[in-house]
Amino acid sequence: MSSPIIFSNEFGKPYRPDSISQWWDRFMxxxxxxxxxxxxxxxxxxxxxxxxxxxxxxxIQSRLGHSNITTTMNTYGHLLQETDQRASSHFDKLFDEKD
Incomplete structure (x- = not known):
């Protein structure tokens, strides 16, 4: 399977990979x-x-192009735990409102 083209010109032809880095350096x-x-x-x-x-x-795994969810989870798992804690706080608010 070939790699997808991430950046292309108006004719659908890929840019050279180093041209994107050069563009980014100039932008910065x-x-x-x-x-x-x-x-x-x-x-x-x-x-x-x-x-x-x-x-x-x-x-997220698919968008990043990770072949295995383990890669995504190992890299970003700590952020998912943080998001889970934030989600749990919504239930705390619901129960507090009922009191």
């Missing part, structure tokens, strides 16, 4: 007020936002 230099992050860090940000939005881990 033009925006010095932004925190310095690597392009790859956007991947982690995306996963984290999906977890906090309550997205199912299998969907």
């Amino acid at each position: 230099k033009r925006n010095p007020d932004l925190p310095r992050i690597r392009f790859h860090d956007l991947r982690h940000t995306s996963a984290t936002l999906l977890i906090h939005a309550g997205e199912h881990p299998k969907v």
Whole structure:
């Protein structure tokens, strides 16, 4: 199975992988007020936002391209626990309202 094309030009042809890194470096230099992050860090940000939005881990696994859910869970599992604790607090509020 071939790798999916993540970035393509208007004709559907893939960009060279290093051109994306170069674009990101130029973008970061033009925006010095932004925190310095690597392009790859956007991947982690995306996963984290999906977890906090309550997205199912299998969907996140698929979007990240992990072949095994274990990889996703080992990398982001601590965030899922945090989200679970937040979800539990909703029940606390419900029970407190009934008192």
